[in-house]
Amino acid sequence: MxxxxxxxxxxxxxxxxxxxxxxxxxxxxxxxxxxxxxxxPVTVAVKGGAPVTRxxxxxxxxxxxxxxxxxxxxxxxxxxxxxxxxxxxxxxxxxxxxxxxxxxxxxxxxxxxxxxxxxxxxxxxxxxxxxxxxxxxxxxxTNARWDPAGGGYTEVVAGSSHIQAVGWDGSGCPVARTLLTYSQSDDPGSAHFSDQTRLFSDGRWVTSRYCEKEILSSPALKVVTVGE
Known part of the structure; x- marks a missing residue:
């Protein structure tokens, strides 16, 4: 290999x-x-001179x-x-x-x-x-620090955020996989509070839908009509 x-x-x-x-x-x-x-304080040795501290x-x-x-x-x-x-x-x-x-x-x-x-x-x-x-x-x-005083881990403050892989298979529609590593909601009661974080941990993706036929075939499709 x-x-x-x-x-x-x-x-x-x-x-x-x-x-x-x-x-x-x-x-x-x-x-x-x-x-x-x-x-x-950080001290750096200087050749031929006194150390410098900043x-x-x-x-x-x-x-x-x-x-x-x-x-x-x-x-x-x-x-x-x-x-x-x-x-x-x-x-x-x-x-x-x-x-x-x-x-x-x-x-x-x-x-x-x-x-x-x-x-x-x-x-x-x-x-x-x-x-x-x-x-x-x-x-x-992604990185969350352990906070003993707070009784758990802090929120993720650094690391991968939105990641995406896109390709084409000749069908005319992009083949796309995306992920928001720290999930979409900051409400602990939401189903989307940690769902994508679990996918990230398992090495899995969210399938993105670009073309109309893919959108219409989604089992989670919900249409909302907004009038003036």
Missing amino acids: LLGQGRAPGVPMNPHRLTLDPADPTTYLVDGERERMTPH TQWWTRYGPVVDGLDPTLTLPWTATMAYALGDPNAVNLRMSDTALGFARSRSTRELAETPRRTQGLPWVNTIAADSAGHTPLGVWNC
Whole structure:
């Protein structure tokens, strides 16, 4: 089996815009409640000179950043700042995924590894075996942190969100599979609160319907007529 990996064009890091307390630029608001940033001093050794220490400020979402590259600045002002959420910062399942890939003897076993570990970070993965099977995909994770004080996991704040795979089979209609990994509703009582998250965990998809005949054939079709 031949395995290749390359960096995916979209890296699953999410910038979060913070609304700051005007009286304290190191305090931000979460659902109207004040929450202080945490300072982390970082010291860097300098060849031939004295060490340099700077303070990095962290939030529940990740560190505060002032830009993503030289052309994209994210200013930290008296009322606004940006934090960068990285689901792979605590993704220790990467090692399990790499070990599973190394042990795979077929593309079927390889594709099963990220479904089991949910730990592939930011790379495209393609493989081929002697039977001619060539799966291609980006399998990465969503990340919720354990909050003992809150009695459970936090909401998912980073990672895969909407994912989609589209192809054509000659029928004239796109063959599309989509998924909203953290589901569509934020109401715990809704049937759509975690349904797609379970699909994501199981490595399954939602079938999207583009053409009229596909829409009309849906067992869940509901027509609502709106008049002026």
